[in-house]
Amino acid sequence: MPTKHRRLTSPTDDDVRAWHRVRSAALAHDRPGEPLPTLAEVRTALTTVGPGSRLALWLAYGANGEGVATAKLRLPTAENSGRLASVELTVHPAHRRMGMGSRLLTTAVAAAAEENCRRLSTEVLAGTPGESFLSTRDFVPALRLTWQRLLLAEIPERIVKLPDVPHPGYRLASWEGAPPDALADSFAAARAGLADQPTGGLAVTWTQWDAERVRRTAELAARRGERLLNHAAVSVADGSVAGYTKLTLPAEAAAGGGARAKQLDTAVLPAHRGHGLGLWLKSAMLRHLVDGHPEVAEVVTNTADDNRHMLAVNAALGFRPLRRTVAYQLRLA
Known part of the structure; x- marks a missing residue:
C-alpha cells in the first residue's frame, strides 16, 4: 500500500x-x-x-x-x-x-x-471510474471531448487534391517554428479566432497574443523536442492571416516511420468564414505530411463535442474516433 x-x-x-x-x-x-x-x-x-x-x-x-x-x-x-x-x-x-x-x-x-x-480542472476517460471518483469530490463535468485519429495511408484521394482547388482572394503560406516577420503580427491576431470556440462550461483564460508571444511558443515547442508546422490562409487583399492550422511532430522521429503527429488548433477569423478555409488548410497540412514527412504514420486531435463544425471537417478528412474524455472542474473557495 x-x-x-x-x-x-x-x-x-x-x-x-x-x-x-x-x-x-x-x-x-x-x-x-x-x-x-x-x-x-x-x-x-x-x-x-x-x-x-x-x-x-x-x-x-x-x-x-x-x-x-x-x-x-x-x-x-x-x-x-x-x-x-x-x-x-x-x-x-x-x-x-x-x-x-x-x-x-x-x-x-x-x-x-x-x-x-479560482478553479481547478482535470480530464478523465469517459465512462471510467475516474468520473465517479471526481463527482464524489465536488468536481462537475464541464466539457466533453472526442479524440480522433487519422492514418495517413487512408487519406481519401479527394482530400489530397483539395490544396489545388483555388480559393479566390486567398493564398496558402507555410512555415516551421515561428512565423516569418511579415506575418508575425497578423498571425498573432488570428489566434483571436479561437476565442469563440465551444468550451462548454469549462472556464478558460484567453491569452492576449502578440508577435513576441508567438515566437516564445515556437521556442517552447523546440525545447520540448517537437517540430511545429504551420499553414495559413493569407488574404490577398491586405496580406494578413485570415486563418491557420498547426501541428507538432517529434523532432527525433525515426526515418523508418510510425511517428504520431499532434494536430493543434485550427482557427479562421469571423470575417473570413464561410469559404471553406478550415478544410482547405487542414488538407494542405496533410498533403505536406504525406509529401515531406514519410516518418509520420498518423495524426491525432481532440475536439469539443459541441464543436460540430470541426468534427464534421475532421470526419471529411478521414479522422475516426479514438476515445472520448471529459473535462471536470472544481470551483475553489
Whole structure:
C-alpha cells in the first residue's frame, strides 16, 4: 500500500524514471495499443512549461520505495490573471483503489487554493471510474471531448487534391517554428479566432497574443523536442492571416516511420468564414505530411463535442474516433 508522497522541486533522474514507469503502466492499461512516452518525453514534460504557467509535482511511493502514483499541477503565474489551474493524476494500475489518488488530489486542491486559484480542472476517460471518483469530490463535468485519429495511408484521394482547388482572394503560406516577420503580427491576431470556440462550461483564460508571444511558443515547442508546422490562409487583399492550422511532430522521429503527429488548433477569423478555409488548410497540412514527412504514420486531435463544425471537417478528412474524455472542474473557495 502507498505510504507517502513527496513534492519534487527539481526532478532527479530517479524521479523521472519512476514517473515514466507509472505513466507507461497506466497508459498501457487504460489506452492499449497507443504509443507510450519515452523517458526523454517524460523528462521534458516535467521540466518545460509555457509562458504564464508553472508546475508543482508530487510522486507517491509504495512500501518497497517504488513510485506508484503522480500528480502534476499546472499553476498560473502572476502575469496570468485567469487564476485557473489544472491537474493530471496518474496511479499505477496495480496500486489503484488504495487511497493514493484521493490523497494526491487533496494535496493538489490545497496547493491550488493556497495560490488563490479560482478553479481547478482535470480530464478523465469517459465512462471510467475516474468520473465517479471526481463527482464524489465536488468536481462537475464541464466539457466533453472526442479524440480522433487519422492514418495517413487512408487519406481519401479527394482530400489530397483539395490544396489545388483555388480559393479566390486567398493564398496558402507555410512555415516551421515561428512565423516569418511579415506575418508575425497578423498571425498573432488570428489566434483571436479561437476565442469563440465551444468550451462548454469549462472556464478558460484567453491569452492576449502578440508577435513576441508567438515566437516564445515556437521556442517552447523546440525545447520540448517537437517540430511545429504551420499553414495559413493569407488574404490577398491586405496580406494578413485570415486563418491557420498547426501541428507538432517529434523532432527525433525515426526515418523508418510510425511517428504520431499532434494536430493543434485550427482557427479562421469571423470575417473570413464561410469559404471553406478550415478544410482547405487542414488538407494542405496533410498533403505536406504525406509529401515531406514519410516518418509520420498518423495524426491525432481532440475536439469539443459541441464543436460540430470541426468534427464534421475532421470526419471529411478521414479522422475516426479514438476515445472520448471529459473535462471536470472544481470551483475553489
